[in-house]
Amino acid sequence: MPVWDAIVEGAPKLDSSHFGVGFYEDWIDYDVNQSNGPGATDGKWRRGFYLDQMPPGGNADWGGSFFGHTAVNNERQHYGSQRYRHPDGYEGIHVQDGILVMQSRPVDKRNFRDMDRCRINGVYGQLDSAGNSYSALNNHLAAYYGESLTTHHRYSQSFGEFEARLRMPYGAYLDPSDVLQRKCVFPAWWLLQAIPVGRDINGDQTADGSTWMPAKFHAGNIVTEIDILEGFGYDAYQAHQTLHYYLENSSGPNDGAWQDARTVFLDFDMWRDWFTAGVHVTPGKIGMFINGIYTYVIDTPPEIGDGMRLAVPDPLSPGKPASFTSGYQLHPDGNKRYMQFFMLLNVARDSSLGVLSGKQYSLDAGYMPPPHQDTVTMYVDWVQAKPLITDNPDTYGIMVRDKYFQTHSGGWAANES
Numbered sequence: 001m002p003v004w005d006a007i008v009e010g011a012p013k014l015d016s017s018h019f020g021v022g023f024y025e026d027w028i029d030y031d032v033n034q035s036n037g038p039g040a041t042d043g044k045w046r047r048g049f050y051l052d053q054m055p056p057g058g059n060a061d062w063g064g065s066f067f068g069h070t071a072v073n074n075e076r077q078h079y080g081s082q083r084y085r086h087p088d089g090y091e092g093i094h095v096q097d098g099i100l101v102m103q104s105r106p107v108d109k110r111n112f113r114d115m116d117r118c119r120i121n122g123v124y125g126q127l128d129s130a131g132n133s134y135s136a137l138n139n140h141l142a143a144y145y146g147e148s149l150t151t152h153h154r155y156s157q158s159f160g161e162f163e164a165r166l167r168m169p170y171g172a173y174l175d176p177s178d179v180l181q182r183k184c185v186f187p188a189w190w191l192l193q194a195i196p197v198g199r200d201i202n203g204d205q206t207a208d209g210s211t212w213m214p215a216k217f218h219a220g221n222i223v224t225e226i227d228i229l230e231g232f233g234y235d236a237y238q239a240h241q242t243l244h245y246y247l248e249n250s251s252g253p254n255d256g257a258w259q260d261a262r263t264v265f266l267d268f269d270m271w272r273d274w275f276t277a278g279v280h281v282t283p284g285k286i287g288m289f290i291n292g293i294y295t296y297v298i299d300t301p302p303e304i305g306d307g308m309r310l311a312v313p314d315p316l317s318p319g320k321p322a323s324f325t326s327g328y329q330l331h332p333d334g335n336k337r338y339m340q341f342f343m344l345l346n347v348a349r350d351s352s353l354g355v356l357s358g359k360q361y362s363l364d365a366g367y368m369p370p371p372h373q374d375t376v377t378m379y380v381d382w383v384q385a386k387p388l389i390t391d392n393p394d395t396y397g398i399m400v401r402d403k404y405f406q407t408h409s410g411g412w413a414a415n416e417s
Contacts, residue, residue, distance in 0.1 A: 048081025163278030186232030215311030
C-alpha cells in the first residue's frame with residue numbers, strides 16, 4: 001500500500017525514513033539576503049513581503065506593486081525588508097540565543113521617518129471576476145510595522161515534509177467593547193505555490209527570462225496555499241489549519257476556488273509553550289500535524305497530486321490560460337512537473353479574515369478594531385523541509401534558486417551554489 005495510507009487523523013506522523021535531505025535552518029548561520037536591489041539572489045531567506053525583490057521584469061499579478069508595503073487581506077501593516085529598509089535602521093527581526101525573534105509593533109506617530117516608511121501604496125482586498133482589485137490605498141499610513149521571512153525563489157519542494165518548532169502570539173476580537181479581544185493578531189507558518197521566474201505559461205524557459213506566472217487550473221493565476229498553522233483565535237488554545245486550492249475545470253479567479261479549514265483545539269498554550277507544526281504533502285493525502293500527531297488530513301487535490309496541466313494561452317493575455325488540455329507539463333527529459341511550495345513565516349495584524357467556523361474574526365459589519373499598542377512576537381527555533389523519497393513520482397522535487405534538482409539530491413546544502 002502507498003505510504004500515505006498511514007496518514008490518518010490522530011495517528012503519529014510518518015517516520016523520518018520516508019524523507020530525504022532538503023532544507024534545514026536553526027538560525028546559527030542565519031542567512032538572509034543582504035542586497036537592497038530588485039532580484040537579489042544572495043542569501044537563503046528573503047525578508048519582507050514575499051513579492052518584494054521580484055527580479056527585473058517579473059510581473060506580480062497578485063498584490064499589485066506595493067512590494068514591502070502590504071495591504072493584502074486588508075492587513076494594516078508594513079513588512080520591513082532589505083529593499084525598503086527603515087531610515088533609522090530599525091529591524092523587527094533578529095536572532096537571540098539561536099532563536100529567531102519576529103515582532104510586529106505599532107507605528108510610532110511621533111517619528112516622521114517611521115511614518116514615512118510605513119505608508120501603503122497599492123491594491124488590497126479580493127479580486128473581482130475580471131481580476132481587478134476592489135480598492136486601492138494611496139499614501140495610507142499603516143498601523144503596524146511587521147516582519148516576514150520566506151524562501152521565495154530560494155528553496156521549494158513538491159511532495160515531502162515541512163515542519164517548524166515555534167511559539168506564537170494570538171488574538172482576535174469577539175466583542176468590540178472588550179478591550180482584551182480587540183487584538184487581531186494572526187501569526188502564520190504556511191506555504192505558497194512556488195512559481196519559477198523566467199518560465200512561460202507552461203513552465204518552460206522563456207528567451208528573455210521575464211515571465212513569472214505559469215499556468216494555473218483557472219484563469220486567475222491565484223496560487224495554491226497550505227496554511228500549516230495560523231494563530232488567530234479567541235484564546236491561546238485554538239489554532240487554524242487550511243488548504244486553499246482550485247478545481248481543474250474552473251475558469252476564473254473566484255470560480256472553482258475551494259477552502260478546507262479546520263479549527264484545532266490544543267492541549268497547550270501556543271504562546272507560552274514550544275511546539276512543532278508541519279505538513280506532509282503526498283500524491284494521495286495531505287496531513288497537517290502538531291507535535292507529531294496528525295490533526296487534519298485531506299485527500300490531495302488533483303492540481304497538487306496529479307501534476308501541472310498544459311494550458312492554451314489566452315491570445316489577449318498570453319500569461320494566462322484560455323483553456324487546458326488533457327496533457328501535463330513536462331521537464332526536458334520527459335518527466336512530469338508537479339506543483340512545488342516555498343515556506344513563509346510572518347506576523348500579520350488587523351485584516352478581513354472572513355468567517356471561519358461561523359465567527360467573524362476581524363471586520364464585523366464594517367467595524368475595524370482600533371490599533372492596539374502591543375508589540376507581539378513570534379519565536380522560531382528551527383525550520384525544515386524534506387522531500388518524500390517513498391512512493392514519490394516527482395523526479396525533480398526540489399528547486400533551489402528557481403532551478404530544479406533531483407528529489408534524491410542533497411537538498412539546499414548541495415545545490416546552494
